[in-house]
Amino acid sequence: MNNNNSRPASDDNTDAFLKSLGFPSIEVHQSFSHFDFTRPGRRVLVIGPMGSGKTEFAARVWRDASVAVSKGPAVKALTSTGIADRRNVFFIRSVLDASRFEDYPADALPYRGGYVRCGENMARISDSFGLEKVLEDNPSVGTFIIDEASFFDERIVYVIRKHSLQRGVMFVMPTLILNFRRDIFNSTARLMLDIATDVIPLTAYCDHRDCLDGAFYTYRYYNIDGRECPALYFDPLIIVGGDKEKSGSWAPNYCARCDAHHYLPGKEYTFFTLKPLGEKAAAGDSAPLERELALLATDKENSALFCSMLEQYASLPDREVYLDSIRVDFIAEKALCYLVCEQNLLTDDQVVSIASRLGLNTKYLSQILTDNGRVIDFGQRLLF
Numbered sequence: 001m002n003n004n005n006s007r008p009a010s011d012d013n014t015d016a017f018l019k020s021l022g023f024p025s026i027e028v029h030q031s032f033s034h035f036d037f038t039r040p041g042r043r044v045l046v047i048g049p050m051g052s053g054k055t056e057f058a059a060r061v062w063r064d065a066s067v068a069v070s071k072g073p074a075v076k077a078l079t080s081t082g083i084a085d086r087r088n089v090f091f092i093r094s095v096l097d098a099s100r101f102e103d104y105p106a107d108a109l110p111y112r113g114g115y116v117r118c119g120e121n122m123a124r125i126s127d128s129f130g131l132e133k134v135l136e137d138n139p140s141v142g143t144f145i146i147d148e149a150s151f152f153d154e155r156i157v158y159v160i161r162k163h164s165l166q167r168g169v170m171f172v173m174p175t176l177i178l179n180f181r182r183d184i185f186n187s188t189a190r191l192m193l194d195i196a197t198d199v200i201p202l203t204a205y206c207d208h209r210d211c212l213d214g215a216f217y218t219y220r221y222y223n224i225d226g227r228e229c230p231a232l233y234f235d236p237l238i239i240v241g242g243d244k245e246k247s248g249s250w251a252p253n254y255c256a257r258c259d260a261h262h263y264l265p266g267k268e269y270t271f272f273t274l275k276p277l278g279e280k281a282a283a284g285d286s287a288p289l290e291r292e293l294a295l296l297a298t299d300k301e302n303s304a305l306f307c308s309m310l311e312q313y314a315s316l317p318d319r320e321v322y323l324d325s326i327r328v329d330f331i332a333e334k335a336l337c338y339l340v341c342e343q344n345l346l347t348d349d350q351v352v353s354i355a356s357r358l359g360l361n362t363k364y365l366s367q368i369l370t371d372n373g374r375v376i377d378f379g380q381r382l383l384f
């Protein structure tokens with residue numbers, strides 16, 4: 001018996017229907033429905049980690065629309081607001097995403113196991129102004145699927161809301177919402193949660209070999225000599241790279257993990273130790289920060305980071321995986337990048353002089369600083 005008053009009437013109807021067929025009392029889940037093109041102005045967020053079928057969901061919207069389009073004129077009245085018909089679907093993705101789809105035809109909406117071709121109803125944009133142009137050029141389109149909408153500028157959120165409110169246009173947005181730290185991905189993702197009318201959460205299987213639970217989280221790890229080495233909490237927020245399997249310290253791998261197998265070492269250290277050291281350096285005393293960075297660069301097992309992890313994880317069954325996180329190279333560079341890009345604590349000159357004194361890898365450092373929006377040219381500066 002389910003006495004929950006908030007249960008939708010359609011679920012009670014499903015229960016009654018199944019009972020009428022002679023099913024015994026069983027757990028009834030919500031049925032998979034065809035996509036609803038009748039309600040105007042919906043902003044549908046489809047969220048989940050990689051491998052959860054976000055793009056496949058988008059492809060299903062596309063296939064459902066092709067069925068709806070074959071119906072008679074009475075349906076058109078239900079699915080249209082003005083000249084925009086929501087059965088007319090358009091697929092939008094980023095110009096930067098070309099490599100993700102390089103094995104498919106240029107107009108393909110690919111998903112695991114296949115793809116649909118969008119023909120003319122597909123565009124690549126680089127920002128919210130590009131979306132506005134596509135919307136203006138296609139006034140009869142009533143549904144826009146925007147792949148990875150949170151990768152675009154914040155302004156896109158308000159372009160989406162405006163067109164859905166003013167013209168009844170529907171937006172379907174398959175996107176990552178959480179980053180590898182389990183934080184909201186960025187400010188665009190935060191704003192998209194604000195304006196969404198529907199949220200469809202999808203899960204993948206947890207990628208851990210001993211687990212069959214559903215996975216909500218994106219896990220970042222490095223493959224060092226065949227070992228899974230979790231990214232530390234202060235690993236750079238953005239590391240530019242493709243989808244392919246990587247090994248070594250330069251580029252991480254990603255997979256979907258459940259709560260128990262999503263290892264994220266060093267969070268406490270980041271706020272308890274690293275950030276205060278950065279604040280001290282910002283106030284003029286950089287010696288304590290440099291001491292810790294020197295240990296992270298050359299004598300990791302004596303660093304405050306390692307001590308903190310031993311204290312926190314030593315008694316856990318998965319302690320080895322947590323501690324393997326320090327097998328990754330460039331931890332001092334990552335720590336410095338975190339203090340510069342995310343906490344805005346050090347000047348360019350401080351970064352250059354610390355990197356020089358400690359002999360840090362400036363090639364790696366300048367790469368991750370650039371990826372995270374801070375360009376420091378180590379080659380052009382006087383190293384002292």
Ligand SMILES: [Zn+2]
Nearest residue numbers: 206211258261
């Ligand atoms: Zn798991």
